[in-house]
Amino acid sequence: MLGAIGLDEAQEAAYRTLITVGAAEVADLAHRLSAGEGETERALRRLERQGLAAQSTSGTARWVAAPPGVALGALLTQQRHELEQAELAAALLAEEYRAEASEPAVHDLVEVVTGASAVTHRFAQLQLGATEEVCALVTGRPVAVTGLDNVAEERAAARGVLYRVVLEREVLMLPRGVVELTAALSRDEQVRVVDRVPTKLVVADRSLAMVPLTGRDAEPAALVVHASGLLESLMGLFEAVWREARPVRLGEPGTGVAFVEEGEGPDEMDLKILSLLLAGLTDASVAKQLELGLRTVQRKVKGLMEVAGVSTRLQLGWHAYERGWVAR
Template sequence: MLDVLGLEAIEESAYRRLITLPSESVEELAAALRVETSDLAAALDGLEEKGLVARSTATPGHFVASPPALALGSLIVQRQEDIRRAQLELGRLAEQYRGVMADRSDTDVIEVVRGAQAVAQRFGQMQRGASAEVLALVKASVAVVSADENVDEDAALARGVAYRVVVERAAFAKPGFVDLVAESVKAGEQIRVTGDLPLRLIVADRSLALLPLAPTAADSAGGALLVHPSGLLDALLHLFDLIWAGANEVLPSENGTTELSADRLDDLDTRILTLLLAGLTDQAIGGQLGLSLRTVQRRVSHLMDRAQVVTRFQLGHEATRRGWL
């Protein structure tokens, strides 16, 4: 926990023990923590330099802990000042970068990332650097980092970054994938499901996109394209928005288990679809359900969008395939 303030694990353990005691010797503290005396002595020197411990004047050879509010408070203020300076430097660097971007050619807005390790690094950096939202298109096959290995996603969700992810339906056939998605949904991630996705994609804050590329005969290590603000990035964002609008929402099941319902319809849509497939006209459906013609037409249109079809005949086929009825 205190590693964020620059404390090593042995330093934190020693300080935590000392704040519970009037004082303790190096030998006693080393024995209690089960570490070498020489290692502990070095750790106490570090704590003394940081102002977290002091040598006891009452008992020679013993150490006492400094008050946490005073000692740790000063470290926190120092770290906050370091972060403030880093933020100022980030602003200056960003301004320089924007100036260079204005003079870049069309090819400069795309960076080629080569090798699986480099792609995985960029993948993590984008999530760690995201401040508002991460968008992703996830194909069934794994490109670089599998869903259960993506620890940066958990950390980003914990600090309030919104995730909107569209997953290929075939991915749910993988053992354990349904439970993994259920955990993500419970953590606040929005997940939708669709058929085949045209590509893999991750976008951070709608300002930087990464397109992992499958390995080829010429490049067995694979790679990715890193896309900066440009017309191409705008097109990728538009593609994501279209896929998101037509995909089906993933929701936890009502009984609280890890089962998911990716194609759940509300009761009214189910009744409309049942009557539609029975051959009733929109006017007749409205009369049966007490709805206006416009309302029936609007909800049928919404169902067609969800099913990603253009005709009502296709809607019937897709509704059967998805198990809506």
């Protein structure tokens, strides 16, 4: 937890133990930490340089911890000052960049990133730099980063960045597909599923996008697109796929179902029509039984097929059974 102010695990463990015991000799502290005396003394010396520990005035062999409120407060203040200076430098550099490129050339609107390491790094940067929303289309063929390896996604979501993700159904067939989906849903990400997405895509804050340039067997490469008409087209592509995709949510605890696909689903009249069709009635007979127009029945059947994502009535019947519509 204290890594943000420059402490490694050994230093933090030593400092916490000193706070607990009040004072300790190197040998005693090493025993408590299950570490070597040399390693423990090096950790204490580093804590001493940071003002977090000191040798006791009653004996040079004993070490005591500095009060956390004072010592850690000083480190936090220094860290904040350094961050403020870094933010100021970033703002100045951004201003200089805008001044030099108020009308960017076409080649400044895109950049090509090649190599797995470079693609992975740029992919992480794009997410870590997002402040509001990340939109992504995900295929079943990861190139450089898998879902569980995407630490940047976890960090961005943890600080409040909204994620909207459309998964290709093939992703759920992968060995870790359901695990990745469950992890995303547990982070309150909005996830939808379609049979196929047109391309891999990630867009951060509607201002920066990344799409692949190479096929599966070639060296990984990606195109990073800055704010432009091309970026607007990519965002439009995402929104179109998002509208057609089905939302998913976590399954109910104890059911053994990891996730549930959601849809508009049939209303009561739809279910009556469906039940009569499954009983073997024709469209005309259904219309007569329910006092509806023939075209109304046909339109509702077509709507049910669209909701189910099927192209034949036989498929609709199977889908109705699988979804539990028949039981309703």
